[in-house]
Amino acid sequence: MVWPILIVSFIFGFVTRIIFRRVKIGCLALLVVPLAMVGYVFWVHAHQTRYDALDVLDWFFGPLTPSLAASAGFSMAWLREAIGRPPQ
Numbered sequence: 691m692v693w694p695i696l697i698v699s700f701i702f703g704f705v706t707r708i709i710f711r712r713v714k715i716g717c718l719a720l721l722v723v724p725l726a727m728v729g730y731v732f733w734v735h736a737h738q739t740r741y742d743a744l745d746v747l748d749w750f751f752g753p754l755t756p757s758l759a760a761s762a763g764f765s766m767a768w769l770r771e772a773i774g775r776p777p778q
Contacts, residue, residue: 692755699723699756703763707771716764723760724753 703720710716731752735745 695727695756696759699759700763700766703760703765704767705763706760707764707767713768720757720760720764724757727753727756 702723706716706719710719728749731748735741735748738745
């Protein structure tokens with residue numbers, strides 16, 4: 691279940707860098723990923739019938755790993771642009 695979320699986050703970060711050329715605007719757009727994951731974790735816990743002590747870790751690691759994947763995709767798109775430019 692985690693791999694599709696990471697792949698989608700990576701692609702979102704990659705496409706965000708291609709769409710938004712300015713880094714500041716792109717980084718602000720990347721805030722969608724942790725906010726969406728907090729919503730996803732909230733939805734999962736709202737529909738859960740049994741809780742255990744490790745459920746609290748979802749609030750930390752749920753948004754963290756997709757955010758890292760989106761940042762990696764953003765960085766890969768930046769690196770692709772940097773390599774593709776002719777030397778000045």
